[in-house]
Amino acid sequence: MADAESSQAGQSVQPVQLLYCGVCTFPVEYCEFGSHLTKCKEWLHETHPDLYDKYYSDEALQAKLGTLSLEAQEKLEKDTAKKEAKAEAKAEAAQKKKMASQVTIKRIERNKRKFVTAVHGLEAFDVDLKKAAKFFAQKFATGASVTKNPQGNDEIVVQGDVSGDIVDMIEEGVGLLKGVPKDNIVEVEEKKKKGGDGAA
């Protein structure tokens, strides 16, 4: 078996191994066109010092100028710096928004003593909703699903009143729920309105 494989590998062309940047996912030589150049440089310097010298030493920078005129190069550098600042601001804003977004845990009365629990807003913290629903279902031994609520947002609906347990789980940061800050949890209770509203 091993023999057959090695003989086959002898005929075919081996793939080129290429290092992708851990920060911007570009091949490292293209980092300079990305929007995190400073961070990329740091990353490369730490993880692959030899490659860092290849791409960012003085000679390499000189050679890179190539056919491009000096002004054009300057403009390019300025643009890159601007782009970087922009990307940073954007990332910061996204982070802020993430920190401000809330996870709502809603206890909905279904039928006097029966409840369902709706968890909304987990996706802002990079939680895979489908997996989380499966996880809840397994944990509480009840049904749990991802459904669209009337506003068109996805939420997890768990059968039974498990609001307290879910809060505890998020606070402890069990498995999938890691990274959800506990200060952002809001517990809400929703009673079924009287009349025909429940059927709608």
Added chain:
Amino acid sequence: MFKKFSPSSDVSGQTSLKSSVQRSIRSGLLSQWKIDPETLEQIWPKKEPLTLVKCRDHISIYTLHGEALFFQHFDEPFFPTLRLLHKYPFLLPMVRIDRGAIRFLLAGAHMMCPGMTSKGGYLPPADAALPAGTPVAIHAEGKEHAVGIGITKLGTEEMRTVNKGVGVETVTYIGDDFWAVQTL
């Protein structure tokens, strides 16, 4: 083609392919790419079933174990994904753009003729000229690896004489939304 692409809204379904269809794809790849059967076998072993991911606008992406290998628009030629092209750079004929054009390419622009006819650029010589509508790997001046994949809008000889307007239409490039999708 892939400047905007989000798997949640653009993918309409995944199916595994019939073996007869896989066979025709395999022979199509062998005739379109500069590749020998052994190498293709290494990229896509015969026993492994290919998955077809259907997307908007008649784009089909073919994946192996969730990793996109190549894609196709309607029944135009197959394009390898950029990551596959990086591993096997000889799959597609190459053109090169000068340094000034890189940042436009990375913003999703199509490649204009002057960027390839200038000093930093490269077009295949006259005896290996490419007709219009050929998939090409777009390389960049002073760089080792491909930066994008495109399809020629003019023949390469025509590009030299006209030297104006779009020469290569960009299909996918480093950092576009398709690049960001690692697995489907």
